[in-house]
Amino acid sequence: MKKLLVLIMLLAVLTYSWGGAKKEEGGTVYLRMYYPVGVAGSLAQLMDGLVEEFNDSQNEVYVESIFAGGYMEAMDKAQTAFLAGNPPELAVLDAPNLLTLMDIDAIIPLDDYIAEEGGEAFINNFLEGFMKIARFDGKIWSIPWQRSTPIMYYNKDFYREVGLDPEKPASTWDELAEYAKKLTKTDASGNVERWGVLIPNDYWLTMPLLLQAGGVADNEPGTYIAIDTEEMREVYRFLHKLAYQMKVTTGVTPWSQSVSDFATGKTAMLYHSTGALTYIRNSTEYDFGTAFLPSYKRQVVIEGGGNFFIFKTDERRQTAAWKMIKWMTKPENTAKWSAGSGYIPVRKEAFDLPEYKAYTDKWPQALVAYHQLMESDVERNMMTHRMQEVYDMLNVLDEKIRGSADLSIMDQALKDAQAEADKILAKWQ
Numbered sequence: 171m172k173k174l175l176v177l178i179m180l181l182a183v184l185t186y187s188w189g190g191a192k193k194e195e196g197g198t199v200y201l202r203m204y205y206p207v208g209v210a211g212s213l214a215q216l217m218d219g220l221v222e223e224f225n226d227s228q229n230e231v232y233v234e235s236i237f238a239g240g241y242m243e244a245m246d247k248a249q250t251a252f253l254a255g256n257p258p259e260l261a262v263l264d265a266p267n268l269l270t271l272m273d274i275d276a277i278i279p280l281d282d283y284i285a286e287e288g289g290e291a292f293i294n295n296f297l298e299g300f301m302k303i304a305r306f307d308g309k310i311w312s313i314p315w316q317r318s319t320p321i322m323y324y325n326k327d328f329y330r331e332v333g334l335d336p337e338k339p340a341s342t343w344d345e346l347a348e349y350a351k352k353l354t355k356t357d358a359s360g361n362v363e364r365w366g367v368l369i370p371n372d373y374w375l376t377m378p379l380l381l382q383a384g385g386v387a388d389n390e391p392g393t394y395i396a397i398d399t400e401e402m403r404e405v406y407r408f409l410h411k412l413a414y415q416m417k418v419t420t421g422v423t424p425w426s427q428s429v430s431d432f433a434t435g436k437t438a439m440l441y442h443s444t445g446a447l448t449y450i451r452n453s454t455e456y457d458f459g460t461a462f463l464p465s466y467k468r469q470v471v472i473e474g475g476g477n478f479f480i481f482k483t484d485e486r487r488q489t490a491a492w493k494m495i496k497w498m499t500k501p502e503n504t505a506k507w508s509a510g511s512g513y514i515p516v517r518k519e520a521f522d523l524p525e526y527k528a529y530t531d532k533w534p535q536a537l538v539a540y541h542q543l544m545e546s547d548v549e550r551n552m553m554t555h556r557m558q559e560v561y562d563m564l565n566v567l568d569e570k571i572r573g574s575a576d577l578s579i580m581d582q583a584l585k586d587a588q589a590e591a592d593k594i595l596a597k598w599q
Contacts, residue, residue: 199490204261206244260491266553279309312477314516318444339461350418353438366418367439373564382466398588444539447512460538470547
């Protein structure tokens with residue numbers, strides 16, 4: 171009997187893996203959910219644990235959670251699976267991929283499901299800063315999940331060491347440069363032992379600098395990216411000054427490495443995602459704080475992170491996927507995800523839960539990103555058609571300019587990148 175049961179289960183898994191979810195009337199609906207881990211830390215176990223709780227909570231829907239790599243890898247796998255005719259029913263994907271998913275007709279709008287839950291009364295429970303990128307063409311296409319903003323981490327012990335007030339982090343570009351100079355530490359031979367600040371090479375961190383300088387990053391329809399601008403030049407002049415004139419940061423800083431560099435004391439300040447908080451908290455012996463991004467002409471921040479998308483399959487599986495989304499985004503589950511990951515709870519009610527208050531009382535650093543959302547200007551993350559292609563091109567540009575001590579290459583690099591972006595988006599312009 172036991173062998174027969176194992177055989178039945180094996181056949182069920184193979185049927186599901188090859189042909190998508192089973193569709194027997196009245197039976198359990200089986201779904202596949204792709205999800206990414208976009209920052210340092212072991213979040214896969216936390217996600218799998220939440221999915222297991224959902225599966226145990228009822229018997230109508232069973233979800234298989236499938237780790238799909240980082241944000242770009244998860245998008246590539248989901249898109250490839252859809253085009254091959256075997257999409258996941260549900261996926262957590264980088265929210266700016268919306269237009270790319272719409273262009274291949276891979277996803278469904280969620281307005282009918284939202285209307286059944288109370289319409290705006292339901293949506294208003296989500297932080298508005300995270301809903302901007304979910305809306306397009308008068309519809310809502312995704313639901314926030316692992317959401318973040320870039321913030322600044324800073325080492326309070328190092329602040330004390332050089333005579334800076336650990337409760338007053340750098341709050342402007344000028345202060346950032348001044349503090350970074352004091353915090354950079356070299357040995358007797360002039361080799362850097364500790365950088366003053368690290369700003370990883372990623373357009374998600376370049377974009378808020380551009381906005382802070384008074385620039386405009388893209389247009390609302392996602393058909394144009396502003397690259398060859400004076401504000402972009404101002405950003406790269408500032409970063410060049412930090413790296414090559416003041417020598418308080420590196421020219422090229424890998425995204426993942428920068429988090430471990432902060433945790434181990436190789437840099438005193440770090441620009442990074444809210445989602446790195448739990449890794450830093452668990453990996454460092456230093457007293458550290460979190461702060462708003464230092465401002466310039468504007469105090470502005472962008473949002474980021476992943477949303478739930480429902481892929482086009484059939485009505486039964488789409489409805490089951492919505493049930494999963496509703497459960498996952500309950501206040502208590504968003505609070506649990508936040509406390510375990512560092513991402514911001516996407517539901518307002520989560521901040522009032524006793525267990526989440528106990529967490530933020532112990533780790534007030536977790537509330538800084540939320541206050542930044544509430545107290546700063548918030549702009550939508552970059553979102554275009556062929557988003558990943560544009561994003562890759564911008565990251566290549568960033569590394570090219572910042573990796574060179576010769577700033578004279580900047581003008582031509584920006585012009586070339588603008589021409590390339592215009593060519594990529596020409597179909598929609």
